Amino acid sequence: MMTRGKLLHMNAGNGECSYASCSTLQRKVIQEAKPVLEDVIKKMFNNIIGDFPRSCFNMADLGCSSGPNTLFTVSNIIKIVQVLCHEKSCKMPEFQAYLNDLPDNDFNTIFKSIPSFHRDLKEAEAEANCFISGVPGSFYERLFPSKSLHLVHSSYSLHWLSQAPEKIENNNNIYITRTSPPQVFEAYMKQFDKDFSRFLQVRSEEIVTGGHMVLTFLGRSIPDPYGSHSAHLDLLSKSFIDLIHEVQYFTSANFLLSSSNSLRV
Amino acid sequence: MMTRGKLLHMNAGNGECSYASCSTLQRKVIQEAKPVLEDVIKKMFNNIIGDFPRSCFNMADLGCSSGPNTLFTVSNIIKIVQVLCHEKSCKMPEFQAYLNDLPDNDFNTIFKSIPSFHRDLKEAEAEANCFISGVPGSFYERLFPSKSLHLVHSSYSLHWLSQAPEKIENNNNIYITRTSPPQVFEAYMKQFDKDFSRFLQVRSEEIVTGGHMVLTFLGRSIPDPYGSHSAHLDLLSKSFIDLIHEVQYFTSANFLLSSSNSLRV
Numbered sequence: 001m002m003t004r005g006k007l008l009h010m011n012a013g014n015g016e017c018s019y020a021s022c023s024t025l026q027r028k029v030i031q032e033a034k035p036v037l038e039d040v041i042k043k044m045f046n047n048i049i050g051d052f053p054r055s056c057f058n059m060a061d062l063g064c065s066s067g068p069n070t071l072f073t074v075s076n077i078i079k080i081v082q083v084l085c086h087e088k089s090c091k092m093p094e095f096q097a098y099l100n101d102l103p104d105n106d107f108n109t110i111f112k113s114i115p116s117f118h119r120d121l122k123e124a125e126a127e128a129n130c131f132i133s134g135v136p137g138s139f140y141e142r143l144f145p146s147k148s149l150h151l152v153h154s155s156y157s158l159h160w161l162s163q164a165p166e167k168i169e170n171n172n173n174i175y176i177t178r179t180s181p182p183q184v185f186e187a188y189m190k191q192f193d194k195d196f197s198r199f200l201q202v203r204s205e206e207i208v209t210g211g212h213m214v215l216t217f218l219g220r221s222i223p224d225p226y227g228s229h230s231a232h233l234d235l236l237s238k239s240f241i242d243l244i245h246e247v248q249y250f251t252s253a254n255f256l257l258s259s260s261n262s263l264r265v
Numbered sequence: 266m267m268t269r270g271k272l273l274h275m276n277a278g279n280g281e282c283s284y285a286s287c288s289t290l291q292r293k294v295i296q297e298a299k300p301v302l303e304d305v306i307k308k309m310f311n312n313i314i315g316d317f318p319r320s321c322f323n324m325a326d327l328g329c330s331s332g333p334n335t336l337f338t339v340s341n342i343i344k345i346v347q348v349l350c351h352e353k354s355c356k357m358p359e360f361q362a363y364l365n366d367l368p369d370n371d372f373n374t375i376f377k378s379i380p381s382f383h384r385d386l387k388e389a390e391a392e393a394n395c396f397i398s399g400v401p402g403s404f405y406e407r408l409f410p411s412k413s414l415h416l417v418h419s420s421y422s423l424h425w426l427s428q429a430p431e432k433i434e435n436n437n438n439i440y441i442t443r444t445s446p447p448q449v450f451e452a453y454m455k456q457f458d459k460d461f462s463r464f465l466q467v468r469s470e471e472i473v474t475g476g477h478m479v480l481t482f483l484g485r486s487i488p489d490p491y492g493s494h495s496a497h498l499d500l501l502s503k504s505f506i507d508l509i510h511e512v513q514y515f516t517s518a519n520f521l522l523s524s525s526n527s528l529r530v
Contacts, residue, residue, distance in 0.1 A: 056413070096413075098398065103379060104377065106373065108371065111399070112369065114368060132401070133398035134376070134398060134401075136399075142394065145359045148361075
């Protein structure tokens with residue numbers, strides 16, 4: 001089984017089918033979680049440890065993808081810190097923003113949008129020395145030096161597992177649905193448990209004492225693992241199976257055609 | 266006049282005409298400068314300041330481009346440090362490698378080559394915790410937080426000015442050649458002086474006390490500014506002018522054709 005890192009990434013560029021053009025849901029999620037982010041930064045600000053956040057505020061956005069949301073969170077964080085600095089009449093720190101996603105993510109498109117990000121901050125009178133880096137790699141591995149981050153943010157990404165559970169028979173489903181056998185639920189649960197434990201382990205090595213994480217990801221509001229959330233996955237599974245049958249039919253037909261052509265030759 | 270940042274970048278990808286496939290000269294330059302790099306790192310290693318290099322060795326490669334040379338320097342530095350650590354029986358530090366180039370550089374191709382970079386290090390028994398980031402932007406501006414870098418490296422990049430000198434008449438030449446008027450030489454000299462001073466100013470804010478820079482860039486071995494180096498620039502100027510004439514001729518011919526078609530309609 002290939003790991004997710006070698007298999008998946010959001011659609012690149014700015015075209016009609018790109019992730020950049022189809023990520024309003026994810027933006028809404030970031031907006032809804034903003035009060036939590038504000039509370040966390042306020043708490044960090046009031047419990048200053050060492051010289052933080054007076055020198056450089058190091059933050060990482062894990063699973064940043066490529067589109068208008070990528071720099072939206074960074075911009076939000078800078079504006080929150082600006083308000084706090086203004087209230088306490090203290091100097092704005094510098095910001096180091098690490099944008100992380102898998103190596104196949106379209107970092108080129110993010111990087112081209114950085115000048116407009118700085119322009120927008122200037123227009124919002126929130127100009128800051130903000131240094132932006134792209135960090136390719138899986139967030140289930142180490143990505144940053146030890147004790148180097150003050151704030152880790154991840155929105156709508158951590159429900160992506162490092163890989164599908166191995167050796168399961170799932171009746172042609174792509175996730176847990178009503179027709180999945182009970183051991184499938186267990187297998188996904190174990191995979192999430194393993195991945196999330198690994199995530200916490202590696203982040204604990206990278207975050208400074210007193211640092212924080214704000215993680216937003218999909219969950220269920222009811223205990224039933226086959227609840228309403230899986231309805232669209234049922235449909236997606238069926239569409240994939242139809243597609244596979246069509247490809248198989250097309251390949252067979254093409255093979256027959258080629259064979260008959262060869263026979264004629 | 267547009268600045269270089271909005272105008273130029275090396276050819277992307279791995280194709281026949283890509284920079285990645287046409288950068289053996291630049292690799293040779295890196296190899297020739299390697300003894301200087303070794304001396305500098307040895308000096309840093311013997312004059313440990315604070316906890317450097319015991320914790321994390323922060324290095325930046327400015328004008329890294331995209332191709333096999335991009336991670337070659339990082340790999341060289343890790344191997345040099347490994348030998349020194351082995352000699353002194355001390356623990357390898359972690360490495361944070363910042364790869365910088367203009368925002369239009371092909372960072373996507375660099376990032377896809379990172380897994381093979383780690384594999385190569387492992388094969389050379391120089392495995393290290395090396396965290397790689399891409400940093401888009403002009404090296405004539407601030408790119409990193411204050412006092413954050415131990416080593417700055419730049420090879421075959423600093424002869425690129427931030428822009429061509431403004432308001433000069435250069436007889437259709439693209440650089441200093443034998444047919445350039447004397448004030449052109451002065452204008453380029455002033456532009457380099459301004460750019461290089463700015464480069465040193467911003468780096469001095471970013472480098473830690475005791476940090477070092479290894480800069481390799483084109484120079485002249487003779488005082489004559491119209492020396493042999495400009496011969497290929499003469500030819501390039503002439504080719505550009507031919508190309509412009511051809512485009513002008515094609516555009517005029519096309520305009521005439523369109524006009525006569527319109528008349529017929």
